[in-house]
Amino acid sequence: MKPSVRLAGALVALTPVAALAQSSVTLYGLVDAGISYANNVAPKLGAVGGRKIQETSGIGVPSRWGLRGTEDLGSGNVAVFVLENGFSVANGTLLQGSRLFGRQAYVGLGNKDLGTVTLGRQYESVVDFVGPFVSARQWGTQYGAHVGDIDNLYTTFRLNNAVKYQSPTLWGVTLGGLYAFSNQADGPNGTGFANNRAWSVGGSFTHDALTLGVGHFHLSNPSAGSTDGSNTSGAVVGDYANPTAIFYVRPVTSQDVTAAGVAYALNAFTVGGAYTYAKLRYTDHTSFSMSNYEVNAKYRFTPALLAGVAAVYSIGDVEGASSIANVSDGPHPHWLQFNAGLIYSLSRRTDVYGAVVYQKALNGALTAAIVNVGGPSGTNSRYQVATTIGLRHRF
Numbered sequence: 001m002k003p004s005v006r007l008a009g010a011l012v013a014l015t016p017v018a019a020l021a022q023s024s025v026t027l028y029g030l031v032d033a034g035i036s037y038a039n040n041v042a043p044k045l046g047a048v049g050g051r052k053i054q055e056t057s058g059i060g061v062p063s064r065w066g067l068r069g070t071e072d073l074g075s076g077n078v079a080v081f082v083l084e085n086g087f088s089v090a091n092g093t094l095l096q097g098s099r100l101f102g103r104q105a106y107v108g109l110g111n112k113d114l115g116t117v118t119l120g121r122q123y124e125s126v127v128d129f130v131g132p133f134v135s136a137r138q139w140g141t142q143y144g145a146h147v148g149d150i151d152n153l154y155t156t157f158r159l160n161n162a163v164k165y166q167s168p169t170l171w172g173v174t175l176g177g178l179y180a181f182s183n184q185a186d187g188p189n190g191t192g193f194a195n196n197r198a199w200s201v202g203g204s205f206t207h208d209a210l211t212l213g214v215g216h217f218h219l220s221n222p223s224a225g226s227t228d229g230s231n232t233s234g235a236v237v238g239d240y241a242n243p244t245a246i247f248y249v250r251p252v253t254s255q256d257v258t259a260a261g262v263a264y265a266l267n268a269f270t271v272g273g274a275y276t277y278a279k280l281r282y283t284d285h286t287s288f289s290m291s292n293y294e295v296n297a298k299y300r301f302t303p304a305l306l307a308g309v310a311a312v313y314s315i316g317d318v319e320g321a322s323s324i325a326n327v328s329d330g331p332h333p334h335w336l337q338f339n340a341g342l343i344y345s346l347s348r349r350t351d352v353y354g355a356v357v358y359q360k361a362l363n364g365a366l367t368a369a370i371v372n373v374g375g376p377s378g379t380n381s382r383y384q385v386a387t388t389i390g391l392r393h394r395f
Contacts, residue, residue: 022072027395029065032058033089034353034390036143038370042378045246045326045367049378057090059141059372060353060390064103076112096158097238103158115167122162125176125202126215126259126276127155133213133261133274135296135310136371139341143357143386145371146292147314147335148246151257151276152217154371157239159198175203180235182220196224196234209265216258223251223283244369246327246376247290251283268300286320296339304345312337316365323364330364354389 036056042049057063066084073079084103086095096102106120131137131153136144145154159180166176182197202215224230225237232238240248256279263272273296279289296310314335316328323329341355359368361382368377368384377384 023070025067025069027065027067030061030063030392030394031089032060032063032390032392034059034388036373036386036388038373038384038386040368040377040381040384041373041375043375044243045249045376047375047378048380049375052374054374055090056388056390057088058086058095059143059388060355060392062095062103062142063087063089066101066104073109078110079108080110080116080118081107106162106164108164112168115165118164120162121158121160122164122178123155124152124159124162124178124180124198124215124217125200126152126217126257128166128176129174129202129204129213129215130259130261130274130276131155133211133263133272134294135298135308135339135341138296139298139306139308139343139353139355140296140310140339140357141341141353141355141388141390142372143355143370143388144310144337144339144341146276146294146312147290147337147359148244148248148369149242149371150247150278150280150290151259151292153259153274153276156242156245157222157236159235160233160237161235162198169206172206173203174205175201177201178217182231182234184231184234192231194220196221196229196231196236198222198235211263211265213261214259217256219252219255221253222255223248223253226251242372243375244371244373246367246369247280247288247324249325249327250286252280253283254281255279269297270299271295271297284320286318288316288318288324290314290316306343308339308341310339312339327367328364329366332363333361333365334363335365335368336360336362349394350392352389352391355387357384357386359384 037053039051040049041052064086069081071079082104083101086103106118108118110116149156161183162180164178178200180198182195184192186192198219200217204213222236259276261274274294276292281287292314294312298308300306316333318331337359343353345351361368370384370386373386
């Protein structure tokens with residue numbers, strides 16, 4: 001038999017197998033732009049603040065575009081991937097440290113009965129399972145995140161080098177976990193392997209109108225990923241640089257966050273809340289912990305109109321030192337925050353939104369820090385107010 005005939009026969013034999021595989025790739029995205037105002041904005045801790053009016057990008061929901069793909073491998077198995085870019089619509093620049101796919105980048109395999117395993121740059125379990133319960137992720141905008149986003153519910157950072165598992169949903173329960181490698185050679189006493197690594201676990205439960213979520217994550221020496229740090233290829237790289245991330249002004253040796261959220265829907269009305277406990281340990285052997293208590297409610301007046309309100313009370317505890325410079329002059333700083341927001345849908349893919357956030361530093365706290373307004377409150381005041389109106393379109 002001639003080689004060409006044998007090759008043709010082989011191709012014909014393979015054709016039915018190839019026809020069974022179904023795949024799809026989806027281009028998706030969201031463009032968000034607006035105008036924002038904030039008072040008492042300082043360029044750094046301890047500086048004098050002033051008012052700031054600016055065009056903003058991604059305050060309602062961060063602007064992004066991405067590619068999402070699946071391939072049916074047969075017998076309930078699939079291959080999946082996501083490549084997601086974050087950008088500023090105000091000036092066209094890349095976000096997340098100028099990464100091409102800084103929001104997410106992963107590939108994996110899934111099975112309808114066993115769950116899904118993915119590898120790459122991904123979200124940790126507190127973001128996945130508790131993040132949806134806070135007002136900032138629903139209608140309160142980035143400005144409504146908890147002070148300094150110390151609990152990462154508005155994704156101050158994502159995790160590199162991560163292997164992640166998510167179970168199928170059984171009886172309303174979904175479980176997940178993640179391990180992010182340091183990608184560093186082992187050093188004395190194993191410090192290289194643990195230098196800038198992370199892990200997390202979490203889960204959710206849904207029954208009728210009730211939804212619950214819990215999660216915990218741990219970071220080992222995340223400040224090693226800062227500029228000129230000892231491991232800039234690890235789990236967290238360059239993500240502590242936001243000027244309103246006031247609790248990361250000293251190098252961090254470990255960070256732990258435990259969180260829980262709840263929501264109950266009554267027709268057009270939903271009430272919910274979240275509790276988070278975050279603890280930072282610093283290289284100078286001091287530490288700082290904070291408990292955030294949030295209650296929130298939203299009401300859908302019409303299919304097109306949604307409004308929400310929330311209150312957040314944050315209680316800090318300085319351990320090993322009596323204060324944190326320019327953040328607290330006592331051992332127990334407190335913060336009080338109110339969020340209010342409104343979303344009006346012009347179509348299924350386009351809406352306008354507005355939000356007002358007020359944050360006050362209390363009981364020894366020196367600085368308010370509404371996330372991403374451009375800086376913390378200045379030395380001339382212990383409160384901030386931020387307002388924004390915006391337009392966003394999904395595709």
